Amino acid sequence: MLHVINRAAWSKPIVRIATTALIAILLSGCDAVLLDPKGPVGEAERDIILLATGLMLIVVVPVIIMALVFAWRYRASNTKAVYAPEWKHSTAIEIVVWTIPVIIILILGSVTWASTHALDPRKPIASAGRPLEVEVVSLDWKWLFIYPEFGVATVNELAVPVGRTVHFSLTSQGVMNAFFVPQLGSQIYTMPGMQSQLFLRADHTGSYDGMSANYSGSGFADMRFTAKVLDAAGIKAWIAHAKAAAPLDIAAYRRLAKPGAHDVAYFGTVEDGLYERILNQCALGGICTAEAVSLAHIKGKMPKMPDCDPMTGKPIEKKS
Numbered sequence: 001m002l003h004v005i006n007r008a009a010w011s012k013p014i015v016r017i018a019t020t021a022l023i024a025i026l027l028s029g030c031d032a033v034l035l036d037p038k039g040p041v042g043e044a045e046r047d048i049i050l051l052a053t054g055l056m057l058i059v060v061v062p063v064i065i066m067a068l069v070f071a072w073r074y075r076a077s078n079t080k081a082v083y084a085p086e087w088k089h090s091t092a093i094e095i096v097v098w099t100i101p102v103i104i105i106l107i108l109g110s111v112t113w114a115s116t117h118a119l120d121p122r123k124p125i126a127s128a129g130r131p132l133e134v135e136v137v138s139l140d141w142k143w144l145f146i147y148p149e150f151g152v153a154t155v156n157e158l159a160v161p162v163g164r165t166v167h168f169s170l171t172s173q174g175v176m177n178a179f180f181v182p183q184l185g186s187q188i189y190t191m192p193g194m195q196s197q198l199f200l201r202a203d204h205t206g207s208y209d210g211m212s213a214n215y216s217g218s219g220f221a222d223m224r225f226t227a228k229v230l231d232a233a234g235i236k237a238w239i240a241h242a243k244a245a246a247p248l249d250i251a252a253y254r255r256l257a258k259p260g261a262h263d264v265a266y267f268g269t270v271e272d273g274l275y276e277r278i279l280n281q282c283a284l285g286g287i288c289t290a291e292a293v294s295l296a297h298i299k300g301k302m303p304k305m306p307d308c309d310p311m312t313g314k315p316i317e318k319k320s
Contacts, residue, residue: 033182038204038229041119041185048115055104121186122197127165131199134158135275136170138177138190138212140259141219146275152242155256155265156225161235162205168198171279173257178214181227187213193281193289202229222261242266250274253283 035050037043074081124131135146146153158181160166170179172190180187184200202208212223230238246252248267253274256262280288 038183039202045185121188125165125199125201131165131167134168138172141223142262143225150239153248153267153270157264159228159238162229165201170196175216177216180213181210183208205229219261243268
């Protein structure tokens, strides 16, 4: 924007004010979702952001004010300003510029230490009843949600009951990714062959944006989902709607796992053990990781046991 304004025009105060106002108007549509949390984790993280910002402003605001005051006070036309070219040191200034930042760093360090343990993603959150289990799989470039309790699955739509803690078990079919619902809090990574744990709770009904927070390829920009927080009647209707859809078996999953964006989709049933096969990296074929590890242990105890093909699990015939 500024490159179209020549230097002479920019020097005029009215142009500067108008340009600044225009930029502010354009940015006014941005939602500060991190500052509008809908659950206890999001609220705690918002408080940390506000506290950290306030502590840093203790230094930033005085520095900005002093920069303006010093520029005005020691301008060339002010003959009353003291000119001291040989001035070198002030103990009082040294004490201020070191003591205040050290105190701020100590406070921030203490808050970080305490909040890191208090907001551990694996730490359960109190709620009425047992947590809802949701199994999450990041794909290229879509999100798969499996609900063992409901017997359904969805793509790019997460639905949870209001006020009930949700326990997420997360993994990835391909590259590492990051699961994040800003208004609920706690971004956490998904990795192939590994499982992350996350507890969240939503205390307000509504629809909130979810996203991938880790670049994973050309379809990353479309790797978004909607997190719906529903009351008892809403979640019941949502389950009924999902159960009317086609099943998610291994063949359907393999089609789904192909790279590409995907619209919201529902699956009325889920093949038993599908998530475990995804976690063990054998949903697309080959031997499961857990089985491979078991075979490795057995082979260690039985050195003469033949090697197995990792894709088929069949013994490899060695050429003489």
